[in-house]
Amino acid sequence: MPEKLTPPNPPLTDGAVTLRVLRAEDAPAVTLACQDREIQRWIPIIPVPYTEADARRFILMTLQAWHDGTSYEFAIADPSTDRFIGSIGLHLGPNPRLHAVGYLVAPAARGRGVASRALRLVTRWGFEHIDIERLALWTLPGNAASQAVAENAGFRFEGLARNWTLDRDDRPTDAVMYSMTPDDLADAVAADSVAANVPFAAVPRELWASGTRAAPFVQVAPIAELTPGSMRRVTLAGMDLLVAWTTDGIVVTDDRCPHMAAPLSIGNLDGCVVACPLHEGRFDLSSGETVRMPTTGGLDADGTYHSPWSPSGAEMKPEPPTRKLEARRLTRVNRLRFYPLRIRDGHLEVQLPIVPE
């Protein structure tokens, strides 16, 4: 057994999350989090129904485990309020190859990188203080959010471990296995230091392209080749992508205008707004919104009709109805969709939807 550790003092923090020991007063927040259907779905050992007595028992168990040196469980807290928003634990096995980490985040705190941040903090602390040769992290198949957290924090995907764990009815069930070795941690730390100087735009989560969250990361380009204010087309797996370094950071979207598919990469980038080379359309690469409808008019993303317009300001001559006019009128300009990004080994990587063989 490794030497027993005491909770870090001051607590671990990156400014956006703080890791501290759980306290009795966290019980109501732990109860609320563990009553969440998603948490109960993906963590079968959580009792259903979950009561405050379960939360109090859990908190006592974590304190006892700190005392025994068998497991180091932290509350993930909001640094501005010190309130519980999740938990993360490093669970020690009988040898340095059998340690594991697990986490949960309360529903209200999801979607802002809380779990990835906590996982980065706890892995760096753990590898520094404990003899770890392999740190395992497993999730149930289908838990794409948790798998993205693992990859964001530098864990490597290993595969499907069959009958690895038990489901809620004590039946053997598969798990998706990730792990981190000391070399992986060194790579992740190096990638974080590059990423600290290379911002990503904070794209709203609902604008991620469908099918990307569980998709593998693919190399796009060496970071050294990208420059602020630039755009370029990269073709991967038959997909033409636009890589743009806007004033809000880097984004990757399709190199197809959301109006009539012209390549945006040969348009002009001004701050966060790209001007399409056709029809004067302008699109915000940070929010995905249309800033200026094309001259041909048409439907916006919400289905509202916009009339054609003239760049010179001259009045448009009414045209007789034709199929071409009808096609323009019914063409919808949807919001842009984006691909999740990370930096690894000096390269920008992107999650692309898995294409069935």
Ligand code: FES
């Ligand atoms: S193709 Fe881009 S605005 Fe029409």
